[in-house]
Amino acid sequence: MIAYLIKRILLLIPLLFGITLITFAVIHLAPGEPVDMQIAMSPKVSAESRQRIREFYGLDKPLHVQYGLWLGRMARLDFGRSFAPDNRPVTDKIAERIPVTLSLNIIALALEFGLAVPIGILAAVRRNTLVDKGITVFVFLGFAVPTFWLALLLMYLFGVKLGWLPISGLHSLGSERLGTLAWFWDLAKHLVLPVGVATFGSLAGLSRYMRSTMLEVIRQDYITTARAKGLSERAVIFRHALRNALLPVITLLGFSLPGLIGGSVIFETIFAIPGMGQLFYQGVMMRDYPLVMGILVIGALLTLVGNLLADICYSLADPRIRHGKA
Amino acid sequence: MDFRTSFFYTVFWKRFRRNRFALAGAAVVALLFIVSLCAPLIAPYDPAAIDAYRVLLPPSASHWMGTDELGRDVFTRVIYGTRISLYVGFVAVGIAVAIGTLVGLISGFYGGWIESVLMRFVDIMLCFPTFFLILAVIALLEPSIWNIMLIIGITGWMGVARLVRAEVLSIKERDYIMAARSIGASDIRILLLHILPNAAAPVLVAATLGVGGAILTESALSFLGIGVQPPMPSWGNILTSGKDYLEFAWWLSLFPGLAILVTVLAYNLLGEGIRDALDPRIHG
Numbered sequence: 001m002i003a004y005l006i007k008r009i010l011l012l013i014p015l016l017f018g019i020t021l022i023t024f025a026v027i028h029l030a031p032g033e034p035v036d037m038q039i040a041m042s043p044k045v046s047a048e049s050r051q052r053i054r055e056f057y058g059l060d061k062p063l064h065v066q067y068g069l070w071l072g073r074m075a076r077l078d079f080g081r082s083f084a085p086d087n088r089p090v091t092d093k094i095a096e097r098i099p100v101t102l103s104l105n106i107i108a109l110a111l112e113f114g115l116a117v118p119i120g121i122l123a124a125v126r127r128n129t130l131v132d133k134g135i136t137v138f139v140f141l142g143f144a145v146p147t148f149w150l151a152l153l154l155m156y157l158f159g160v161k162l163g164w165l166p167i168s169g170l171h172s173l174g175s176e177r178l179g180t181l182a183w184f185w186d187l188a189k190h191l192v193l194p195v196g197v198a199t200f201g202s203l204a205g206l207s208r209y210m211r212s213t214m215l216e217v218i219r220q221d222y223i224t225t226a227r228a229k230g231l232s233e234r235a236v237i238f239r240h241a242l243r244n245a246l247l248p249v250i251t252l253l254g255f256s257l258p259g260l261i262g263g264s265v266i267f268e269t270i271f272a273i274p275g276m277g278q279l280f281y282q283g284v285m286m287r288d289y290p291l292v293m294g295i296l297v298i299g300a301l302l303t304l305v306g307n308l309l310a311d312i313c314y315s316l317a318d319p320r321i322r323h324g325k326a
Numbered sequence: 327m328d329f330r331t332s333f334f335y336t337v338f339w340k341r342f343r344r345n346r347f348a349l350a351g352a353a354v355v356a357l358l359f360i361v362s363l364c365a366p367l368i369a370p371y372d373p374a375a376i377d378a379y380r381v382l383l384p385p386s387a388s389h390w391m392g393t394d395e396l397g398r399d400v401f402t403r404v405i406y407g408t409r410i411s412l413y414v415g416f417v418a419v420g421i422a423v424a425i426g427t428l429v430g431l432i433s434g435f436y437g438g439w440i441e442s443v444l445m446r447f448v449d450i451m452l453c454f455p456t457f458f459l460i461l462a463v464i465a466l467l468e469p470s471i472w473n474i475m476l477i478i479g480i481t482g483w484m485g486v487a488r489l490v491r492a493e494v495l496s497i498k499e500r501d502y503i504m505a506a507r508s509i510g511a512s513d514i515r516i517l518l519l520h521i522l523p524n525a526a527a528p529v530l531v532a533a534t535l536g537v538g539g540a541i542l543t544e545s546a547l548s549f550l551g552i553g554v555q556p557p558m559p560s561w562g563n564i565l566t567s568g569k570d571y572l573e574f575a576w577w578l579s580l581f582p583g584l585a586i587l588v589t590v591l592a593y594n595l596l597g598e599g600i601r602d603a604l605d606p607r608i609h610g
Binding site for chain 1: 447449450451452462465542546550552565573582588591
């Protein structure tokens, strides 16, 4: 296990280098220097801050030296100062937003997993029945529906028409005066729509995948054996089939992380949630380079960590992976 | 060539025809093409005609989908939006398929360090949340329909590259490749004439499904105000006003979203239909 972990972590190093290289390339993709670009876009940037950016990026040095310097700062998670009027270090600005986005995504991921697995099992077990067809229709709709549109419709229905749920932010005005229980209730009501929309967006793919791995497993000999020795269908499905069908789903869950994190830009903007996605959107609109690049790197790092966690879960669940070559 | 023609007509078309969902998808896609070609003939108004006296009117006989905050006819703008979504869908996917096929062909065919480098590059690109990467590049470039197509294309080719590489790996071991090589065919000739056509089917499926994805991405970007810029009508940017006037004008939100839903659904059904018709394992 330890050996596997070490190997897996060592494999991350070239990926980390690649991520920084691409981000660096993106910065230099712009025609001209980032400084000129910034001046052209926003006349408010003063000569003094222009000089600061110049020094920060080492723009007077050759490209490979620039990359080396930049990489050194990345290693210390130093992304420079934001171009925004508050002029704060990018690292601080991101750090205060990450918990919101991460907790939202973790809730959404848990819900997605909790719903997709039973839906997929149901569709596979009742293959070609009305239930399966109904689920298939739902899955296709889930693939095709623009999540931001779904968000708008739900905001209209539950927020504007029925008035049941708040449609923006995380807390009501004056929520800090509420008691602990009431405070949580208020937060929960604010979370229903954004989390629901985020979950729905990736639910379709995962449940369809669950259905196909389940169908694959049900065909195996050991399932026939389990049935032949007279086990109940419930025991066959949940004790024998499910464990094996879940394995590939764990990996897919890891892969759905970039989609969820990327999607947070959309629903955090719509629902006015102060998370990393909203910060990123504001950064893009204001051409706040240090901020945009910082979040790009952090987003990729989070994805790497997510994939690593998925791999570790996979190896815990499947001894073949743990013990060398499967 | 005879064989392929007969395969298409007998096997592929027979299977495809039996799939009602796929046929419906194909019909909707065809309809969308007609609508976007004939937009000026179908649309009852000028998409940019502002009418200060007819602002935010609900749907009626003269304005089927109501009017927006500037008094423009929403139905007309949704019709013209069809053009944008088709453009973006096809050009972006075209770019993605071109890059992905090239990378996949080269890495699958040559193997060795070329393959390692290219496939690691694919892994790295996949680490970035796609939407973040797109937004970061948009922050550098001017948001315009051309840049949007380019960006969606260059951030969406990795899946195709993996797919093509896998196909090439299995195809290059076949006897007819050996035969071509033994009569002295060049690498380029083998790649383009013998391998590429045989790897085309899964790419076609991925491309069809990709069009739906590209349309969704474009509409999300336009909705956020960093995609297709007004006054050019796109389904996504109509929805931006839909959000601003959510409390007063539900029709601004409902119809463009439905258009996106139906379009993406049609491409997905068509893509899945093509896949099922090509894959004999499913129909046994």
